[in-house]
Amino acid sequence: MQAVVEQITYTPFAMVCFYFIMSLMESKGVDGAAEEVSNKFLPTYKVGVCVWPILTTINFTFVSERNRVPFVSVCSLMWTTFLSFMKQADAEAARSAVTLS
Template sequence: MLERMWPGGGAKRVVWKVFLDQLFAAPATISVFYVGLSVLEGRQDPFEDWREKFWTSYKTGVVYWSTMQAVNFSLVPPVARTVFVGGITLIWTVFLCHLRQQRGKAHTDVSSD
C-alpha cells in the first residue's frame, strides 16, 4: 500500500514509508499477534501477553523493520518485494513466537500446585 501511495525510492521517500510503516502497521500487527493468539487459545485474559510483551516487541521491531524496510524500498526491485518481505516476515514471526513463549512473572506453572 505504501508503495502505491508513494512510489519511488529516493531517500526522503524511503524514510517516509518506513516511518509510516512503524507508526501504523507495527503496533497493529504486534497487537493482532498477541491478542489474536491468546483468543484462539481461549486464555482468560487475552491482553496479558500484549501488556507484558508489546513494548519489547515494538522496540525490537522498530530496529528490525526499519532496517529491513529501508533495504526493501531502496534496493529491492518492486517485482521482488513480496518475496523479500515474506522472508523477513518469517524471521520476525519466529522471533515473536519465541518471545511469546517466554513466561513472565504473571504466568505460573499450574502443574506445580
C-alpha cells in the same frame, strides 16, 4: 517515510491483535490476553522499530524490483518466527530476550 508511518500506525495494532487473539485461542480469557499484551507488546515493538525500517530501506535501495516481494517474504517469515518465540516466552524471558546488557 513509509516505514515510519507503518511503525506508528499499523505495527502496534497488528502486534496487539496477534498477542490478544493468540491468547484467546489458548483459552487464557480476556484478562489473560490483556496481561500478555501488556507484558510482551513493548519488548516486541522495540525490536520491530529497530528491524523493519532497516529492512524496508534495504529492500527499496538495494534489492531489484523483481526481487522485492521474495525479500520481504523471507523477512516476514523470520519476523513471524520471532513473534512465535516471543509468544511462547514468559514475560520476564521476553523482556530479557530483547534487552542488550
